[in-house]
Structures are given as structure tokens and as C-alpha cells.
Amino acid sequence: MPISSEYFRDVVLREFKFLEKEFDLKxxxxGPKDEQFTVCYIGDTIQVIVEGISWGxxxxxxxxxxxxxENYDLYDLVKAKTGEYPEFESVIxxxxxxxxxxxxxxxxxxxxxxxSGDFSIFQAISEIVHARAKSFDDGVEHFVI
Incomplete structure (x- = not known):
């Protein structure tokens, strides 16, 4: 059953409340009005976007x-930090x-x-993103994790 954009937004605001309390993001x-399943948090130097994708x-x-x-994915940040993508019940x-x-x-x-404004990990995330993109460019299927 499809959820409403209001319900999605309410859950995001509840679950990500720490961004406002601990990091002073607002x-x-x-985006445009048609991006109803998107909540943005903005601070002095950082932006976080929580979005519904894949048609719900x-x-x-x-x-x-x-x-x-930069629009870096959280999963790529976790991989850059730990060397692996997160393991838990996933999108599937x-x-x-x-x-x-x-x-x-x-x-x-x-x-x-x-x-907190330390973007030093962004270079490592960028390398992960570029490796994934390159795996699609050479005509050979690669699985990059």
C-alpha cells in the first residue's frame, strides 16, 4: 500500500531528529514541489538529503x-570508512x-x-564512486564492492 508524502516526511523528521539536535542542521x-518524498537538512557547511526512491x-x-x-551515498561513506558496505537487513x-x-x-x-564539517573522507568516497562507474564503462560486467 502506498504511503503518503506526509507520513514519509514525519518518519524522516522523527528518525533523523539528531541532525537538528546534535549537529544544528535545519x-x-x-527541490521542486514534485519531489515530495525528499527531506533536506542544511547546516553551515553540510547538506544531508533523505529521499524515497524506486517508487516507494x-x-x-x-x-x-x-x-x-557532491551527492555521495551513505553506503559509499560507510565503505570508505570501514572497507565494506554495511551488513544488516537491507533494501531487499x-x-x-x-x-x-x-x-x-x-x-x-x-x-x-x-x-561536523570534516570532509577529508570525500576523496575516498569519490574513488569508490569512480571505480563503480568505470566498471560499467569498459563493456565488461564487474561487481565492485
Whole structure:
């Protein structure tokens, strides 16, 4: 059963409340009005976007600086920090709303330096993104994790 954009937003605001309390980010409307399943958090230097994707099947967290938003995926940040993608019930087994608490936990556990304005991990994330993109460019299928 499809959920409403209001319900999605309410759950995001509840689960990601720590961004406002601990990192002084402000939730703001973002993008065009048709992006109803998107909540943006903006601070002095950092932007976090929580969005519903895949027509209500999945959720995603993107991070980046306020200048030239990099749109890095939270899963790539976790891999850059730990060397591996997160292991827990994933997108395949959880619905969009059930993913939000887990994404909030991952963000809180792995992104504290970034949320505090330290973007030194961005180079490592960029390398992960470029390796994945390159795996699609050479005509040979590669599985990059």
C-alpha cells in the first residue's frame, strides 16, 4: 500500500531528529514541489538529503558540502570508512519506511566527522564512486564492492 508524502516526511523528521539536535542542521524544503518524498537538512557547511526512491520501495541518504553538493551515498561513506558496505537487513528485505531508522543509525555511527564539517573522507568516497562507474564503462560486467 502506498504511503503518503506526509507520513514519509514525519518518519524522516522523527528518525533523523539528531541532525537538528546534535549537529544544528535545519530541515528545509528541497527541490521542486514534485519531489515530495525528499527531506533536506542544511547546516553551515553540510547538506544531508533523505529521499524515497524506486517508487516507494527504498530510501536513500545523500551527503555533501553546501557548495557544489557532491551527492555521495551513505553506503559509499560507510565503505570508505570501514572497507565494506554495511551488513544488516537491507533494501531487499525492508520496506522504505523500515529502512529509515537503519539509515539514521548508519549516518549517526559513521558520519559524525562529516556532519561536523570534516570532509577529508570525500576523496575516498569519490574513488569508490569512480571505480563503480568505470566498471560499467569498459563493456565488461564487474561487481565492485
Amino acid at each position: 530541515s528545509t524544503p528541497c 520501495e527504498n530510501a536513500r541518504v545523500a551527503i555533501g558540502s553546501c557548495i557544489g553538493f 528485505t525492508l520496506d522504505q519506511i523500515a529502512q529509515l531508522p537503519q539509515l539514521a543509525i548508519l549516518l549517526k555511527e559513521h558520519a559524525k566527522p562529516v556532519l
